[in-house]
Amino acid sequence: MSNVKIKIENLYKIFGHNAKGLTSEVKEGLDKDELLAKHNHVLGLDNINIDIEEQSIQVIMGLSGSGKSTLIRHINRLIEPTEGVVMVDNQDVTKLNKNELLEFRRNRTGMVFQRFGLFPHQNIVDNVQLGLSIKGVDKSESNETAMFWIDKVGLNGFEYKFPNQLSGGMQQRVGLARALANDPDILLMDEAFSALDPLIRSDMQDQLLELQKNLKKTIVFITHDLDEALKLGDRIAILNGGKLVQDGKPEDILLSPADEYVTNFVKDVNRTxxxxxxxxxxxxxxxxxxxxxxxxxxxxxxxxxxxxxxxxxxxxxxxxxxxxxxxxxxxxxxxxxxx
Amino acid sequence: MNFTEFFTAFPEMSKSGLRAFKKTVDGAYRQFSREYGDAIEAVFDPVLFFLIWFEKLLQNSPWIVVLIVFLALIYFGSRSIYLTIGSFIAFIFIGYFGMWEDTMSTVSIIGVCTFLSIGFGIPIGILMSGSDRARASISPILDIMQTMPSFVYLIPVVMLLGIGKIPGLLAVVIYAIPPIIRLTDLGIREVDKEVLEAAEAFGANRSQKLFRVQLPLALPTIFAGINQTIMMALAMVVIASMIGVKGLGQPVLKAIANQYFTMGLLNGLAIVVLAIIFDRVSQSFGKRLQQHRQGSHE
CATH class of the missing domain: 3.10.580.10 (CBS-domain)
Incomplete structure (x- = not known):
């Protein structure tokens, strides 16, 4: 049994001006549709509990609106929880003050975005050293690190191009290099490969697995694609309507789906x-x-x-x-x- | 009888009451300007000093030096040789018809007004983009500044500061600053949310987000605002000359009063020429700022 790196406990997120006041009703069993109809508030996350093991790839899966992007943004607190605890290495992220939070984001987490989120006005080297320059790392040192990671993701020769001169797959390699250049222990990947076409996506998945063999980061990977989840995940958590419906190893999900939602999800997968x-x-x-x-x-x-x-x-x-x-x-x- | 009168004439306040109301407001303002006029004027002294220095610099330097500097600025701003040649011809025309000095005055006041508008407009725009409440309270003020007939706000300005350069400058800035505020606000609000989120996810603080993401990405829009501001400042030149600002506006006024058609036309054309040059240079400079957006991807 390896260590738990990220421990999410009783996490609730309600969007709306009276979020705090409505948590008790949600705890009593009000579901997403009822909350919307009755109070015009959106239920993002409903009592989420997940333990994410160190150096593993945890996939979080669900259809759009299931709360998976909301969940991943709680780990680096881009979204404030309504209630609950997010422990990273026994430190409660939800309790950090403003500066501690900045430090946490600068040093502990790296994030890769669905639509890349690159800076269009900066070239690839400058994009890759974003995290380092925010931290105030010496320019020549951060340049060197950036070059190393650009090489690692196979983008030599494109160092001084601008993002929109690159294809989608290459842009996401920049996104990945940017996250890794910071050397965080946690990598948050929000539908990182969803915008790419199938062949490139498969390539990127292989590359991620290859990198992970040496890097041994704790990766939280969001996707709506079950094949991707099965390929990458050491564990897969499935969300529906803000609720965690199943969390387990890929074969558990395939062989004993917890409910109809998961069954529907897995029914078209080629198990063999x-x-x-x-x-x-x-x-x-x-x-x-x-x-x-x-x-x-x-x-x-x-x-x-x-x-x-x-x-x-x-x-x-x-x-x-x-x-x-x-x-x-x-x-x-x-x-x-x-x- | 009273009943029918109610419908035929609007029930207005009594003539004497209205007169007393106007008198009170005017009196209070006159009192205010008598007491604080000098102090407020002193605030503007550095601006006045700079404006006069800049005007004298342009007027007293040999015209050929000024012309060369202008043409160099135009070339490096626009990178267009045609625009530079066109501007050369235009300046020759201006000088030959005896409008060089007035043109320098106009350029100097437009320059200072643009500078002030940028200096105040961009920070106000940033403030507005950061909070919906600030936007809701500043927006109507900008509407008033743009729609209130300029003569109306010239009255209190002249009462307070008298006739001269500073009131003219204020009138021009009030009229010309709204576009740069609005477009700074718009440009920052339009910045791609995911790019901003990326900066945030990597631990950028407020000023890092502002200077590394928001302002650079909003720059083309901000530049459109600067362009608009310059155009509106030029449009105010004639009105500003009514309260004593020297420049191309004064001959135009004189031409209206005395029906000197050619004089009016020549000076009017000089304003048009300046407007075209300012516009083309600032537009192509703004376009160059966003070259990274058009980068070809093959």
């Missing part, structure tokens, strides 16, 4: 591609053991051809090629049936 063999394998080792072998970390799809060739049981191996279990034709069929 997403689920790993280890999630359905049995510990019992097949005695004959001359049956074909598959790696436990590969996806279920990869063993389908073997079953179609007539095998009924496969041996499952770990990283060192030791046989650790087995998987049968029936179990795989069961997974497929649940579509």
């Amino acid at each position: 591609k997403v689920l790993k063999i280890k999630t359905i394998m049995k510990d019992s080792i097949q005695s004959g053991s001359d049956c074909p072998k598959v790696a436990m970390d590969s996806n279920i799809e990869s063993c389908l051809p073997l079953f179609l060739d007539g095998e009924s049981v496969l041996s499952v191996t770990d990283d060192e090629k030791n046989i650790v279990g087995s998987v049968s034709r029936e179990e795989v069929a069961n997974i497929l049936k649940r579509y």
Whole structure:
């Protein structure tokens, strides 16, 4: 069990002039539509509790209006909570005073935006060193850091271009470099790849995962795209109408959706591609053991051809090629049936 | 009888009452200007000093030096050789027809007015953009400044400060400052919310947000405001000359009074020429400021 980096407890957000006065009614069970009809206030977040582990990627998913962008903005307090606690490393962000909050944002968090949020009047190097220059880091030092990250995200040669001379994918690389140049331990990504076309998006996801292997940041990633969530998330939290409806590992979400909303979300996903063999394998080792072998970390799809060739049981191996279990034709069929 | 009168004539206050009301207000203001006129005039002394210095500088320097400096400014402001040549011809025309001195006076007062309008207008615009309450209270004042006939506010200004450069300057600034205030406010409010949020997310404080994001991004709009301010200041030149401001307006007034058609036309044309030059230079300078927006993406 690794450390909890960000702990969100009983977080409520109501938009409107009498937000505080209405929290008690929301606590008594008034939902989003009723609050809007009765008091003309918008319920942003309704009693959110999430623990986000250090160095993990926590995906927060939901349709538009579900409160996911509101939630991520509570972590660096771009939005003030109506009630609740946001603990980062055992420090309550909601209690920071003005200067402490600025320091917190300058040093602890980096943020990547859906529409990039780059400065159109500055070139790429200056954009990337935004955080550093706000902190007042020495110009030559911050320049060097910026160059390093521009190189890291693959934008050499574009240092002195302006943002609107770059394609969407490249602009978002600048956004990512800008967030990383600050060396924060928390990376907040608000639908960071949603505005990109599918191929570029997939590229960026791969790049993020690649970077994360070395960086080991705590990443909070907002998306409305389940495939993206499954690809990136160590854990996925699903929001609906400001409420947290499920929080779990990708396979939990797929195999045991908490309610109809989540079921609808996951029903079109190709499970054989997403689920790993280890999630359905049995510990019992097949005695004959001359049956074909598959790696436990590969996806279920990869063993389908073997079953179609007539095998009924496969041996499952770990990283060192030791046989650790087995998987049968029936179990795989069961997974497929649940579509 | 009283009943029908109520419908035929508006029930107005009695003549004597109205007279007393006007007398009281006038008297109070006269009292006020007698007591504080000198003090208020003293406040404007540095401006007056600068205005006179600037005017003398333009008038007393050799015309050829002034012309070269103007043309250089025009070229570096607009980067257009055609505009520079056009301006050269225009200035030659102005000088040849004996309007050089008056033109220098007008340029100096327009320059100082623009400078003052920028100096006060931009901070007021920033204030307005930051709070809806400030905007709600400043907006109607700007409306009054722009729609109130200038002669009306010239009366108290002249009562207070007499006839001369400073009252003229005040009249011009009052008339010319609203566009720069409004457009500074508008420009800042139109800054992309996500860009501003990005600055905030990286821990920018208020002044960092203002100077790194809001003002640079609002600059093209602010420049449109400066352009408008210059145009409106020029439009006030004739009215300002009625209360003793020297420049191209005075010959125009004289021409109206004496029906000197050619004199009026020549001086009027000189004002037009100045307006065109100011406008083109400030517009193309403003356009260059937003070049990053047109950057080609292939």
